[in-house]
Amino acid sequence: MSRVAQFLFRRKGGKGWHWTDIVTWIWLIGGLFIMFGPAIWLVGSSFKTPAALAEFPPTILPYVTQKVTVEGIDKPLDLYEVTLEGGKTVRLAELRRIGVVSQMIDPSNPGEIIKVNIAQRKPVREMTFASENYAEPFTHFDFVRYLWNSVFVTVVATLITLIVNSMAAFALSKYEFRGRTVAMLLILATLMVPLSVIMVPLYSIVSALGLFNSLWGVILPTVATPTGVFILRQYMLTIPDELIDAARMDKASEWQIYWRIILPLTAPALAVLAIFSVVWRWNDFLWPLIVLSRKELYTLQVGLSIYSGELNVQWHFILAMTVVTMIPVVLVFIFLQRFITTGIAGTGLK
Amino acid sequence: MTTDPREQSGFSFGEAIAKPVRFVMDLIDPPLRFLQRTTGIGGMATFFLLPNMLIFGIFVLLPFFINFAYSMTGGTALFLPDRTFVGTDQYARLFDCSNYLDANSCAEDTFWTAVGNTAWFVLLQVTLMIVVSLVTALILNRDLRARSFWRAVFFFPVLLSPVVVGLIWKWILQRQGLLNFGLYSLGFEPHVWLNDRSWSFAAAVGVSIWAHMGFYTLILLAGLQAIPRDLYEAAEMDGTKPTRVFLRITLPLLAPNLLVVIVLVLIRAVQIFDEVYVLTGGGPGTSTLFLTQYIYETGFAAQLRNPGLAAAASILMGAVLVVLTLLQLSLSRSGEKKGGRK
Incomplete structure (x- = not known):
């Protein structure tokens, strides 16, 4: 018996167990449960009928x-x-x-x-898997509309973010001009002006532009992100200027240099920014909540929070809609998590 | 430039998307060539910078400046020209207290409740967040198999939206939720956690840590991995105790990263809103009402909207954030100089 135990617990290099090893494994296994458990519980619950949801004690399976x-x-x-x-x-x-x-x-x-x-x-x-929890919101509620609104905001905002910020990063990394430092400082300064500080005047500006109750009012204020400019500029600085000089000799216009030389070479950084932007815009909540007051314009996040705040919460629908809202982000997590983690570790920005 | 270099770098949007993009980009070229001929290369730099600066200007800088004007006006009108100038009345109203330690003695008692709640929240959340993410980073920095898997485990909630985070936990903490089930099977009484003032505050702290700790763990882990291995090897050869190694090697060398993380956590904690708003709605009562929610409700949601008051409160919060951000920037710059951070 003790031999078996010895075999099971023996460690690399023949070292004995230290108390920190035990703490490590308790922490990791506990972390596994605490980090994934709640989300898995939610997914499991989303397949239960209202009757099964009302049961106490609840069952794991539906x-x-x-x-x-x-x-x-x-x-x-x-x-x-x-x-x-x-x-x-x-x-x-x-x-x-x-x-x-x-x-x-x-x-x-x-x-x-x-x-x-x-x-x-x-x-x-x-x-029984209550698939009607999923089917009904798609047919009876505005859920498809919210889904579409969220997809529209995410895709359009990400595209504009990539274009606008890569153009600015190009100007700030490859040109010498007066006011470059001022522009850099201005962009830097916006890090200090989060939405929660300027939401009142921003709302009036967006209204004055006629963008209140419009998805464009959600998109435009978010697209010029300082993080984006930084990530891209940092990357473009590593592209040798000789490439640009050579292209100029070949009579390439500045615009061609930007999109035929710089953009393709910046692809890895653009990919990182695109992933970030998709997650940010998909998850945005406070600003859409302020700008969108008409039901048919809600994004998923706003719609979910409004429905879940109602007096009579229909949890079986809320849970299913939450799962659908989670799907794109979970896909990003599964397939692209590595890009994000290296992105964050490299820049310290989120 | 015969082939699209995009494909060479291994990143492809797919030919279907690339083709129209290429077409549009080439279509824009002639007019831009003309622009380049008239303004020169310097003009093109301005052209590239312009869209970004325009959006920054309209949606960030302009609101930033007119926020001050807003805070000096009263009434419920939306547009600045329609509003009446009241000087510093809004600030005076915010600070109208007979006893600053008692929110009930203030004219704007919800503001002071929000300030008090936010202060407590920041204190608790920042301390716990730093401890939890530091411990996790230290553990992930050990000689682990499948480190990237474990790192991903703790990172998972970071990607979830605040609304989803709020709903996940609302579902667990509700009357028939998983937590009560666990307690029930262990023989304890179930409890309606979110109807309890102190428990819902604790839930706000806990849930926000759960949602964001992976992010800070990642930054700290990057810092830990930058510490040269030979220092640890030398310490091991000298037979130094682990606690001493931590205090004498790890902590001092991690200090620049740790400071940056502390300030980042602080900045985020001061602005706490989304996930708590979905989880508790600020309640029960005002027990989880924080500053951002106060600004949001005063400015947009309350029956008697008061944008001026909301602007004044947001400027006070902004002042705190500016100090914290300047601190962060100077810290990360000094960290860069020491070569501790990239």
């Missing part, structure tokens, strides 16, 4: 009590496994319950009412 329709009764009835006096078990449907006595009927013989003590009956459980 189990519900099986229902049967009995001739002569409108509502479907709960099905139970009942142990009769003789030790025989039969499946009966519950008509109603009075105290500890349950009035049950046999679905195949609905005429006769059988009285059973509730201690003798156990619900028949079956697993």
